[in-house]
Amino acid sequence: MKREEFLQLITKQIQYVFDRKDIEEELNQHIEDSILDMVDDGIQYLEAEKIAIQQMGNPVEIGKQLNKEHHPLVGYLLLLSKIVICLLIIPMILIGIILVRDMYYVFTPTTVSGAETILKIHEQVDIPTHRIMIDNLCYKDDTYYLTYRSLKNFGYSRTGWDTDSFDIVDVTGEFLMGSSFRDSNLFGGAGYAIFKMPEDRVLYLRFQNEKLVVIDLLEYGYE
Amino acid sequence: MNRVRKLILNTLVIICSLFLIYYFGGFYISKETCDLHTMRSFYVNETTYIMEFSNNNYTKTIYANPEEKTMSIVGSKRMGFWHQTASSSTGHKIDMNNKLDTFGSYSRDFGGMITVVYRNDSAIDKVEVCYDDGFCVVLDDWKQDFAGVFIKDKMWQNGIYKAYDNQGNLIAEISY
Numbered sequence: 001m002k003r004e005e006f007l008q009l010i011t012k013q014i015q016y017v018f019d020r021k022d023i024e025e026e027l028n029q030h031i032e033d034s035i036l037d038m039v040d041d042g043i044q045y046l047e048a049e050k051i052a053i054q055q056m057g058n059p060v061e062i063g064k065q066l067n068k069e070h071h072p073l074v075g076y077l078l079l080l081s082k083i084v085i086c087l088l089i090i091p092m093i094l095i096g097i098i099l100v101r102d103m104y105y106v107f108t109p110t111t112v113s114g115a116e117t118i119l120k121i122h123e124q125v126d127i128p129t130h131r132i133m134i135d136n137l138c139y140k141d142d143t144y145y146l147t148y149r150s151l152k153n154f155g156y157s158r159t160g161w162d163t164d165s166f167d168i169v170d171v172t173g174e175f176l177m178g179s180s181f182r183d184s185n186l187f188g189g190a191g192y193a194i195f196k197m198p199e200d201r202v203l204y205l206r207f208q209n210e211k212l213v214v215i216d217l218l219e220y221g222y223e
Numbered sequence: 224m225n226r227v228r229k230l231i232l233n234t235l236v237i238i239c240s241l242f243l244i245y246y247f248g249g250f251y252i253s254k255e256t257c258d259l260h261t262m263r264s265f266y267v268n269e270t271t272y273i274m275e276f277s278n279n280n281y282t283k284t285i286y287a288n289p290e291e292k293t294m295s296i297v298g299s300k301r302m303g304f305w306h307q308t309a310s311s312s313t314g315h316k317i318d319m320n321n322k323l324d325t326f327g328s329y330s331r332d333f334g335g336m337i338t339v340v341y342r343n344d345s346a347i348d349k350v351e352v353c354y355d356d357g358f359c360v361v362l363d364d365w366k367q368d369f370a371g372v373f374i375k376d377k378m379w380q381n382g383i384y385k386a387y388d389n390q391g392n393l394i395a396e397i398s399y
Binding site (some may be wrong): 067070071074075077078081082084085088091092095098099129155156158159160163184186206208 | 226227229230233234236237240243244246248253261262263264265266277308312332384
């Protein structure tokens with residue numbers, strides 16, 4: 001039997017078609033190594049090839065044995081899993097980028113672009129659903145900004161958006177807060193509130209659950 | 224590493240990746256959980272289902288908290304097996320000083336506007352709403368003192384809301 005015919009009879013038994021080429025190459029290399037050993041012993045190449053093929057045995061039986069070892073179901077499932085992983089790479093990269101960005105915004109103090117940070121407050125307030133971190137008092141163009149971040153309790157909400165959690169009022173309850181900016185993310189949010197500075201420099205932060213937190217800016221060194 | 228081990232490892236990687244996409248992508252199996260998480264985002268927790276309006280794959284659901292006198296309009300969309308928050312959601316305090324209060328919602332992806340009224344007087348039998356463009360509608364299908372309507376392809380409009388008792392007497396009137 002010729003070498004090509006012998007190898008084809010073997011690989012025909014392999015049901016996982018993507019393994020056939022590799023198996024054929026491996027067997028061919030094995031036959032070639034056997035031939036070279038015999039040629040070194042003085043046997044003619046063509047005669048050595050015939051002997052090497054005969055020594056390997058029945059090609060159909062060899063093929064069936066190899067088919068058991070290279071199980072087609074495992075082979076096709078592995079191929080499918082590789083395809084699925086390739087398809088998941090892009091969404092996973094996007095999620096990774098978003099996660100890193102959102103973690104940066106939530107875990108680093110918020111500032112206002114172009115504004116001077118005149119006080120670092122770093123006050124932490126826990127309400128049943130969030131942890132609010134009051135970061136800085138900033139000032140720009142005759143406007144005061146109170147920057148903050150909020151971190152949702154784990155599993156509380158997965159919608160990826162969030163809203164303002166507090167108002168700013170003075171000692172009489174008068175609303176001091178103007179506009180606000182907020183960037184929601186997977187973990188909560190970050191932003192700032194524009195407010196009118198009260199005469200006594202005391203801010204009352206009124207939270208959604210009616211909790212009241214007092215921030216005396218004079219105690220933080222504001223003059 | 225043999226193939227079976229490679230297959231197990233790949234399967235674990237796929238499961239973890241799909242879970243991360245599910246978790247951080249805001250996908251929900253249950254619409255109720257999706258709505259609850261949406262309401263939690265604006266600090267609303269305990270609510271009762273009142274009614275819902277659907278258009279294509281989008282739904283706006285009305286929830287209320289009778290004790291706190293609040294209501295929410297919650298948007299969601301269905302994508303095959305999954306639900307996601309969508310189509311704008313709002314929370315409102317109900318004005319208990321008036322006999323009638325009204326709420327509305329419009330979003331382009333939902334494809335129309337919703338008008339919801341709340342009666343703080345059980346004598347109110349129906350509410351006639353006439354919008355600024357002349358279109359009028361009657362709301363009289365009450366569910367826990369809420370009644371509402373979805374008007375397809377209509378952008379947000381202000382209007383006059385007139386509440387009548389079952390004798391046709393005008394009880395309350397508001398503009399919104």
